[in-house]
Amino acid sequence: MFSKSEKISVELLSLTYGTFVARLLKENDNAEEVNLQLHKIGSNIGNRLIDEFLSKSRKTACKDFREIADVIAKYGFKMYLGVTAEVAKWNEDDTQFSIYIENNPLSEFVMLPIHLQQTLWYSNLLCGVIKGALEKINVMVECEFKQDTLRGHDSTEIIVKLVEIVEDRYEDDEM
Amino acid sequence: MLIFTRKGDCIFHLDLTEKLDFSDTQKITGRRKLVFGLLLSLKSYVKMLSAEEFKCYSTSCYKLHFYELLTGIKFVLISTPKIAGDLTHLLKNIYIYQYIPFLSKNIAYELGTPIKCKHFRDNIEEELRQYSN
Amino acid sequence: MAATVSDGIWELMIYTFIDEIVNTETPSSAAGAKAEITKSHKIKMCGFEIGSKLIDSCTVMIDKSEKFSDEVSIMKVIATEFWGQLFSKSISNLQTNNKGKFKLQDDGCRLLGKLVDVSDNEEENRKQKVMRGFIVDFITGLVKGALNNLNLEANCSGEWDEIKRVLEISIEIK
Numbered sequence: 001m002f003s004k005s006e007k008i009s010v011e012l013l014s015l016t017y018g019t020f021v022a023r024l025l026k027e028n029d030n031a032e033e034v035n036l037q038l039h040k041i042g043s044n045i046g047n048r049l050i051d052e053f054l055s056k057s058r059k060t061a062c063k064d065f066r067e068i069a070d071v072i073a074k075y076g077f078k079m080y081l082g083v084t085a086e087v088a089k090w091n092e093d094d095t096q097f098s099i100y101i102e103n104n105p106l107s108e109f110v111m112l113p114i115h116l117q118q119t120l121w122y123s124n125l126l127c128g129v130i131k132g133a134l135e136k137i138n139v140m141v142e143c144e145f146k147q148d149t150l151r152g153h154d155s156t157e158i159i160v161k162l163v164e165i166v167e168d169r170y171e172d173d174e175m
Numbered sequence: 176m177l178i179f180t181r182k183g184d185c186i187f188h189l190d191l192t193e194k195l196d197f198s199d200t201q202k203i204t205g206r207r208k209l210v211f212g213l214l215l216s217l218k219s220y221v222k223m224l225s226a227e228e229f230k231c232y233s234t235s236c237y238k239l240h241f242y243e244l245l246t247g248i249k250f251v252l253i254s255t256p257k258i259a260g261d262l263t264h265l266l267k268n269i270y271i272y273q274y275i276p277f278l279s280k281n282i283a284y285e286l287g288t289p290i291k292c293k294h295f296r297d298n299i300e301e302e303l304r305q306y307s308n
Numbered sequence: 309m310a311a312t313v314s315d316g317i318w319e320l321m322i323y324t325f326i327d328e329i330v331n332t333e334t335p336s337s338a339a340g341a342k343a344e345i346t347k348s349h350k351i352k353m354c355g356f357e358i359g360s361k362l363i364d365s366c367t368v369m370i371d372k373s374e375k376f377s378d379e380v381s382i383m384k385v386i387a388t389e390f391w392g393q394l395f396s397k398s399i400s401n402l403q404t405n406n407k408g409k410f411k412l413q414d415d416g417c418r419l420l421g422k423l424v425d426v427s428d429n430e431e432e433n434r435k436q437k438v439m440r441g442f443i444v445d446f447i448t449g450l451v452k453g454a455l456n457n458l459n460l461e462a463n464c465s466g467e468w469d470e471i472k473r474v475l476e477i478s479i480e481i482k
Contacts, residue, residue: 006396006418007312011365012358016318019357020325023350027332041328045320047286051279052316054245055271061245080317105311129317136246136286138181168181168247276422280316282323283436284426294424 010082010105017106021122031119038121042128043135050133053079065162066090068139069097072130072160081105095162098146104156112150121145127158138166176303178274180287181247183211187290191303210251214241230263242266248274258306265302273298315396319419326351326442344438348445355449356456359390363454366390379481382458383410390454395419400474408481412451417475419443420468437470444468448477455479 024034057075062068073085077099086100106123121127127143134141140163147153178187185207190197197203221229231240233256240252240262250266277295278284284292330347366389367376376382387399391414401413423440425433448466455462466477 006315008315008318008396009365009393010311010313012362012393013313013318013321015358015361016321019354020321020329023325023329023354027329037328037332041324044324045317048279048282048320049316051244051246051248051270051275052314055275056314079314082311082313125321138247277424278426280319280323280422281424281426282327283423283432283439290426291428292424292426293428 013081014106014108014110017125018110025116025120031116035119035121035124038124039128039131042125042130043132044128045125046129046132046134047136049080049129050136053133065094065139065165068134069099069160073099076130076133077101097160099158099160101156101158104149107148107150107156110150117151121148122150123148123156130158130160138168140164140166176253176299177207177210177251178290179211179214179249179251182287183208184287184289185211186288187296189296189299189303191300191307210253214249214251217241218243231261240266242270244270252303254307262306265306269299269302273302319422322419322443322446323423325354326446327439329354330439330442348442351442351445352449352452355446356453359450359453360457361453362393362450363390363457366393366454367458376458379408379410379460380404380406382455382460383412383479386451386454387412390451394450410479410481412477412479414475414477416473417447417468419447420475421473425470440468440470444475447475451477451479455481 021034021038024037025031028034028037053076056079057071062071069087073087077083077085082105083101083103086102087097088100089098090096104123106126110122112120112122121144124145127145131141131143142161142163144159145157146159147155147157149156176187176189177185179185188197188203188207195203195206217229217232221227228243229241231238233239235256238254238256238258240250240254242250242263248270250270252262252266254262273295277292277298278290279286281292284290290296329350366385370385370389376385383402383404387402391397391399395414395418399412400415401411403411403413420440420443423436423443425436427433427436444466448464452462452464455464461482463480463482464477466475468475
């Protein structure tokens with residue numbers, strides 16, 4: 001029943017996203033809180049999206065954090081946003097990197113009103129999705145926006161910081 | 176057929192032989208723990224022997240198929256040894272066409288909790304019956 | 309042709325945002341039933357906005373003079389091009405009484421088909437039923453928005469039959 005791959009236009013995606021963000025802003029005029037809300041919603045999406053992503057991309061386990069970064073930028077962004085992103089700015093011990101998105105489709109047709117330009121991270125959902133998805137494969141990260149062209153910055157940059165990779169642990173039972 | 180989470184909780188258990196007594200919870204949990212423990216040991220054992228993941232094995236009285244996802248979900252199918260060939264694709268199909276749409280994407284289902292969804296159970300039963308004859 | 313992407317994130321976006329809108333309702337003095345109506349209205353409005361913008365991109369693709377001459381042909385556009393944009397398929401069945409009433413039927417609608425009951429607990433299933441109701445609201449909102457943008461004012465209502473797994477939308481043009 002769900003065998004054929006189902007596609008939608010990027011336009012419909014950004015349209016849907018924009019409408020919902022506008023709705024949340026109507027309910028709550030505190031942009032900081034909306035940022036958190038978007039992050040939370042994103043992480044719920046990520047939790048549930050990861051299974052589908054893995055089944056479609058047929059990736060086997062990544063050997064390190066660098067490979068994970070590549071998969072997110074090359075396959076993840078491509079599959080769900082139709083663009084590839086650039087991974088850069090690794091720190092020395094390979095636990096932090098930046099994702100640069102050249103043409104973020106979510107914000108392509110968006111203009112933020114002035115009073116939101118310094119407070120709202122419009123695409124904050126993406127950070128949540130990345131965090132939520134990685135959480136399910138035992139990789140705990142923190143993820144946040146550093147720059148967004150919607151705010152007048154030169155580029156759109158997301159920082160992903162590794163907190164820890166959890167090893168599977170099994171509790172011995174009373175036997 | 177059983178489904179385990181990463182932590183080893185059994186969230187789904189379907190028995191088509193109708194020989195198991197589900198009211199005897201102690202025995203059932205014991206059995207589940209045994210299966211899970213067995214999987215873990217086998218997994219680490221196979222890992223030592225080869226680079227391949229272990230998919231199935233059979234004994235004279237049963238055959239066991241195993242399909243594990245990166246998200247830690249484990250599908251286990253225990254059947255008679257008479258079944259020929261590799262049935263991992265069956266578990267894979269269940270994962271892609273049943274688990275993902277009806278559970279993973281179903282917002283009412285909380286991930287990692289016991290699966291009580293009748294729709295899911297019925298579909299799986301149907302799939303499995305096709306092989307059990 | 310516009311770029312396409314896998315729809316997984318879109319579906320989940322709809323589910324989670326609607327869930328968020330439904331569950332973070334500020335507790336108001338309005339009684340339960342009334343609050344339910346305002347929620348449903350909000351979700352319809354979201355659908356309405358998306359529908360009315362989306363139909364624009366459908367109209368660009370087709371020859372206007374030919375396709376938008378009367379109500380029936382407009383409805384055909386909704387059932388094929390518009391539905392295709394949303395769900396990568398045409399609607400299963402389109403009926404009309406030729407007096408401004410239309411009935412759209414969609415088998416196993418993708419957004420609704422996944423929301424099966426997940427429990428043997430009545431209370432939890434009731435919640436899921438409410439959720440399906442909101443998704444139906446969202447979809448009728450989409451259709452209404454699209455029609456509105458084509459200068460057709462209409463009453464739209466929808467119903468999802470969980471047993472037959474069919475979505476039925478009734479449209480009455482004013």
